[in-house]
Amino acid sequence: MATRVFADDELERLRGFPEINKEELSRFFTLTPADLGFIDPGRGRSPKDRIGPAVQLCTLPWLGFVPEDVTSAPPAAVARLSERLRIPVGEKQTRTDHLREVTGYLNWKSAKAMQLKELGEFLLARAMEHDSPSLLFRLACEHLAASRVVRPGVVMCWSGWPPRGRKRAGRPTSGCGTCWRPS
Known part of the structure; x- marks a missing residue:
């Protein structure tokens, strides 16, 4: 009988957001002027349509993927982005609506x-x-x-x-x- 490589709790951990340290917070969750232009409300984005892509934009280089539950992003990371974007903490975050756009902007590709x-x-x-x-x-x-x-x-x-x-x-x-x- 075969055994599994990862236990259920390990799989859950690998699919979600890990804890973030101060170095990672500073390195990955700092938006550049170009990033701000990408997330710009002038492109017709409402606040909820800005925080989700911002979280994805910072998460992809950090983890190499974006967890399904964007709302479970580390609170310190969301607070940092919310402050920079001048969006109240707690605005709805989305995943699938903008992930393709974020991967294109960052020049990442899907695993084909x-x-x-x-x-x-x-x-x-x-x-x-x-x-x-x-x-x-x-x-x-x-x-x-x-x-x-x-x-x-x-x-x-x-x-x-x-x-x-x-x-x-x-x-x-x-x-x-x-x-x-x-x-």
């Missing part, structure tokens, strides 16, 4: 077949050196962020890849072929 193939090749080379699923996951996230590719969902990233990768690498595997259980 070509990017996933490149990721698979990247991970295959690392799987020959490492057996730790969490390390391989972290390396995958770093690779995607460096390539400016939005990280796909956790299950999509990992479902079935490591066993096939280990077989291709000529390494022993265990498990059912759809989940990774290190030997």
Whole structure:
């Protein structure tokens, strides 16, 4: 019987916002003049249509993806953006309405077949050196962020890849072929 790579609470953590420290807050949640122009209310955006894209704009470079629940962004980050945009804290945030626009502005792309193939090749080379699923996951996230590719969902990233990768690498595997259980 195969075991899961990540427990439910770990999956939930990987899909959401982590805690943010002061350095990350300053580095990722500071809007440039160009960012402000992108979020400008003159483009027909209401306050709720400005805070959501601002959170997404800052979150994508920070995490490499935007969590589904934008309203769960760290309160310090939302307060910083709200202050800079002169929008009261608590205005509604959106995710899907503006994510495509934000990724285009930041010159990021969605993970399509070509990017996933490149990721698979990247991970295959690392799987020959490492057996730790969490390390391989972290390396995958770093690779995607460096390539400016939005990280796909956790299950999509990992479902079935490591066993096939280990077989291709000529390494022993265990498990059912759809989940990774290190030997």
